[in-house]
Amino acid sequence: MAIISAYTIIRAISLFHITAAYFFLVSPKTIVDQNVVFMLGESMKLPHIETMDKPSEASALIALILVLLGVSDLTAANMNEEVAMQYWLANVPVRMVVLFTVTGYTYLFKPGGLLGPTTAARGSIGEPLQNSLVFAWGFMELAAWFWVSQMRARLYTIRGLTMSGVHESSRRAPSTCPAASREDPG
DSSP states (O other): OOSSOHHHHHHHHHHHHHHHHHHHHHOHHHHHTOHHHHHHHHHTTOOOOOSOSSOOHHHHHHHHHHHHHHHHHHHHHTSOHHHHHHHHHHHHHHHHHHHHHHHHHHHHTSTTSSSSOSSSSSOOTTGGGOSHHHHHHHHHHHHHHHHHHHHHHHHHHHHTBOTTSOBHHHHSOGGGSHHHHSOOOO
């Protein structure tokens, strides 16, 4: 059994979302100036945000969205295990695709990036997304949700369940069992 379960990680992510929402509402500069945001931004050569010195309408909207994510995930992590398992089986892959897309877009379409503009004269549609904060958020979330998905897959392997939640032994046909296929000689 793992020391940290998938539901514990989900609860930690939820509490992180609620805490980050508080900081975006009160002092967004504390989030923007974090070392992990700076280091990931510098390593990927992404620009840093300089406009979040004080709370604004944009930071309040970010806080509201993070609170919504945190409370809904915390509620879903505390549901009945069968219902929660089906919920997270549907939810985690969708989140990972969205986060991978956001993180990949931020890196690939940055100015001077692999698919980005070579000159800064023309701005793209998602130009405000191409910064160190968005990349750090997407990267850290993607890593956390990947960890959750791996723990869920390991749990299914240990319990002998398929991804649909049906036990593997109940899916076998009776004729595949060697003892059942033998005829009684007498």
